[in-house]
Amino acid sequence: MTETTHIAEEGAAPACELIRAPLGLLAELTYRCPLQCPYCSNPLNMEKSPAELTAGEWGDVFQQAARLGVLQVHLSGGEPCLRPDLEDILKHAVAAGLYTNLITSGVTLTRDRLEGLAALGLDHVQLSVQDVDPEAADIISGYKGGAPKKREVARWVRELGLPLTINVVVHRHNIERLPAMIDYAVEVGAGRIEVAHTQYYAWALKNRAALIPTREQFKRSVEITNEARERLKGIIVFDVVAHDHYAVRPKPCMGGWGRNLIDITPTGKVLPCHACEGIPGIEIDNVRTKPLADIWIKGQSFNMFRGTSWMKEPCKSCERREIDWGGCHCQALSMTGDACATDPACELSAFHKDFAKLAEDEAAAPPPPFIYRRIGAYTEVKAAE
Amino acid sequence: MTETITRKRTMMGADSRPSLPKYIKLRHDPGRGRWVILAPERVFNPDDTAVAVLKLCDGTRTVADIAASLAAEYSAPVDEISADITAMLQDLSDKGVVTA
Numbered sequence: 001m002t003e004t005t006h007i008a009e010e011g012a013a014p015a016c017e018l019i020r021a022p023l024g025l026l027a028e029l030t031y032r033c034p035l036q037c038p039y040c041s042n043p044l045n046m047e048k049s050p051a052e053l054t055a056g057e058w059g060d061v062f063q064q065a066a067r068l069g070v071l072q073v074h075l076s077g078g079e080p081c082l083r084p085d086l087e088d089i090l091k092h093a094v095a096a097g098l099y100t101n102l103i104t105s106g107v108t109l110t111r112d113r114l115e116g117l118a119a120l121g122l123d124h125v126q127l128s129v130q131d132v133d134p135e136a137a138d139i140i141s142g143y144k145g146g147a148p149k150k151r152e153v154a155r156w157v158r159e160l161g162l163p164l165t166i167n168v169v170v171h172r173h174n175i176e177r178l179p180a181m182i183d184y185a186v187e188v189g190a191g192r193i194e195v196a197h198t199q200y201y202a203w204a205l206k207n208r209a210a211l212i213p214t215r216e217q218f219k220r221s222v223e224i225t226n227e228a229r230e231r232l233k234g235i236i237v238f239d240v241v242a243h244d245h246y247a248v249r250p251k252p253c254m255g256g257w258g259r260n261l262i263d264i265t266p267t268g269k270v271l272p273c274h275a276c277e278g279i280p281g282i283e284i285d286n287v288r289t290k291p292l293a294d295i296w297i298k299g300q301s302f303n304m305f306r307g308t309s310w311m312k313e314p315c316k317s318c319e320r321r322e323i324d325w326g327g328c329h330c331q332a333l334s335m336t337g338d339a340c341a342t343d344p345a346c347e348l349s350a351f352h353k354d355f356a357k358l359a360e361d362e363a364a365a366p367p368p369p370f371i372y373r374r375i376g377a378y379t380e381v382k383a384a385e
Numbered sequence: 386m387t388e389t390i391t392r393k394r395t396m397m398g399a400d401s402r403p404s405l406p407k408y409i410k411l412r413h414d415p416g417r418g419r420w421v422i423l424a425p426e427r428v429f430n431p432d433d434t435a436v437a438v439l440k441l442c443d444g445t446r447t448v449a450d451i452a453a454s455l456a457a458e459y460s461a462p463v464d465e466i467s468a469d470i471t472a473m474l475q476d477l478s479d480k481g482v483v484t485a
Contacts, residue, residue, distance in 0.1 A: 006435040006473050007422075007480075021416060023428055069416045071428055099410060099423040123408050124425040163408045163425045163481070186392060191481045192425055234394025234479045239426070 019258070019297055019306070021069025025098070026076055026263040027058065029089060033079040035105050036142030036372035037130065039169055039204035039211055041274045042078065046375045052266045055085040057288070059092030061264060064292040066096040070262070074126075076103040078266070081113070087120060094121035101126060103167075106153035107146050114153070118160045125157045126165040126194070131173070132180045140173060142372045154188035165192040170221060170243075171211040172367060178221050182228045186236055193236055195225055197243035201275040201330050203373045209362040210370050217363075218246045245359035249320060250327025250343035257325060258306035262296060270295045272302050275330040279304070279339045305329055305339075312340055314348040397448060397475040399467065401485040404444030409482050411439050424482055438470050442483055448474060 031046040053061070062073060073093045080086055081104055093100045102117065103126045114125075127150060131137035134147035157164045166185035170178060178195070185193040197218070198204050198211050213221070229238040242251050254261045254273045263271040268287040276282055283300040296302055304310065308321050315326045326332075327343025335344040335351050342348060344355035397403065405411060410423040411431070420436045422429040431439060437458075441451045452467035459466075477483045 006432050007477065008430045069414075071414070071421060071423055072426070074426075101426060123410075123423075126426070161407070163406070165425055189392075234396075235392050237479075237481050 020260070022065075022262050022296060023069070023071055023260045024262070025062075025065045025070045025073045026261060027061070027073055027089075027093075028076050028078065028263065028265050029053075029058070029080045029083050029086070030078040030266050031375065032082045033077055033105070033373070034082070034107055034143055035079070035130075035146070036374055037140060037169070037203075038142075038207040038370040038372055039171060039198045040373040041199065041202050041204070042373065043202055043275075043277065044206065047267070050267045052083075053264075053268050053287070055083075055088035055092065057268070058089045059095070061268075061287050061292060062093050062096035062098055064287075065262070066098055068293050068296060070098065072099040072101060074101045074103055079105055079108065081106075081108045087116060090117060090120050090122060099123050104128070104153075105141075105146070106150050107143065109153050109156075111156045114156050115160055118162055122162065124163050124165065126167050127154055127157065128167045128169070129181065129184065130169070132177055132184050133174075136173060136177075140171075140370075142370075151188065154190070158189040163192070164188070164190045165194060166190040167194040167196060169196050169198055170213075171198045172213040172217065172363065173211070175213045175217045175221050178224050179228070182224075182232075182236075186232060190236060192239065194239045194241065195221075196241035197221075199241065200244065201328075203371070205334065206371050208359075209365065210367045212245065212359050212363045213243075214363040215246050215356075215360060218243050244328070244331060244343075244345040245356055247345040248347050250324045250331075250345040252323065252325045253305075253328045253330075253343075257304070257329070258296070258302040259325075262292070270299070270301075272305070273328075273330070276301065279329060279333060310340055312342075314346075315342050318348065395478045395485050397471050397478055397485060399447060399449040399452075399471070401448050401474070402444050402446065403442040403448065403451075403474050403478070403483045403485045405439065405442055405482070406484055411436070422482060424480070427480075429480075429482065434469075435473060438473060439477075439483075442474075 030052055031042050090100060100122050101124045102122055106127050129150055130141045137147045138144050154164060168181045200208050204211060225240055258272050263274055264287060270285050270287055277284060282304060285295040285299050311326055315321050327345055329339040332341040332343050333339040335355055344351040346352060412421055412423060414421045420431050422431055437455060438451060441454060448471055452463055452470055456463035456466045474483055
């Protein structure tokens with residue numbers, strides 16, 4: 001009898017146009033971050049001093065989310081540990097019965113604080129590691145001395161009995177060290193590693209030429225990952241976020257638009273996907289003005305690409321339409337000018353060849369300098385252009 | 386790198402005593418009307434057999450004990466049950482859901 005007879009991974013259920021209960025809530029507690037990674041998924045136009053949701057407001061959101069069916073909350077940012085009231089926010093999440101995941105760079109954590117968070121009921125820590133080479137890590141993150149601090153944080157996580165995921169964002173400057181990054185995750189006691197190829201939206205799109213690897217590098221990284229996954233079976237679980245430009249078929253955006261996930265920004269905007277605010281005609285709701293259930297079920301943004309009725313050909317008649325759900329709308333928009341077009345990562349897209357060539361050309365050229373992720377940086381850059 | 390050598394895959398056998406680490410949560414989800422396993426950045430849907438097995442994974446019972454208990458409960462051949470649940474627990478161990 002095989003595993004699938006008894007255990008199915010959630011999210012893989014057969015599709016229908018009925019609205020499912022969401023599984024996960026990405027709670028972006030703040031856009032502030034001590035790191036300046038040029039591939040950040042936060043928006044380019046982050047507000048300077050936004051009125052962030054208070055711990056009490058998050059508590060209300062978590063209660064609403066749990067009632068709606070959300071099972072897991074991912075406390076993220078920016079850097080969630082920059083919230084001095086992170087403990088209160090965590091307490092609310094635990095009280096709502098949610099499985100809690102802290103997604104952090106670790107650089108501001110102390111052992112005492114982590115111990116306190118564990119005592120409050122934190123379930124899991126995802127620690128980002130920019131590179132195993134400390135100097136390269138400093139350059140990509142725009143932050144000095146992160147590497148030894150992260151190793152220390154990883155040790156504390158394991159000493160406190162918390163499960164650990166190491167997240168590695170892969171790009172042209174670290175892809176050759178992927179085997180060492182996998183070794184690092186095993187060595188620090190992680191139970192899970194996320195090998196996340198850079199997703200070219202937001203800051204990463206701005207920095208694409210500085211980040212994109214060659215097709216050969218990408219292919220090699222897939223071989224390395226596949227070999228390591230087999231070799232390390234039962235020791236560390238691999239999750240891979242695929243690279244789009246050298247893909248054959250797209251991946252489902254957010255596991256399917258409005259199917260599994262809700263993203264809430266520091267100021268309470270409720271998003272079906274991180275990058276969707278740039279889609280023309282989208283109406284973004286806010287938890288400060290509407291109940292979360294109303295937004296999930298009836299919100300214009302969540303219904304814009306929910307299911308398959310929005311699709312055009314070749315998606316409409318594609319046998320994979322309920323597997324990849326048409327892929328990424330933001331990528332379709334930026335490449336084709338139409339958010340309803342097939343994701344250019346798909347070989348059936350008329351733009352697929354150009355999409356791949358763009359990557360190949362940029363990867364073949366010397367990398368330009370990074371535009372670091374800073375609040376206000378994008379507008380400054382624009383002004384300078 | 387020395388620690389990499391000490392980390393080994395757990396192999397489930399009749400004498401293994403499986404348990405759920407405290408960060409793995411087997412829960413009934415009333416809204417969905419089914420059991421769920423909450424794990425780091427994962428949600429699994431166990432079927433009735435898996436739930437019955439997991440409820441017996443207390444770190445004290447061996448795989449053989451669990452097989453015997455289920456064989457008695459469902460009047461099924463113990464060898465068949467044993468082979469089935471060993472494979473299931475191996476898979477769950479590889480996914481980080483059970484330890485032994």
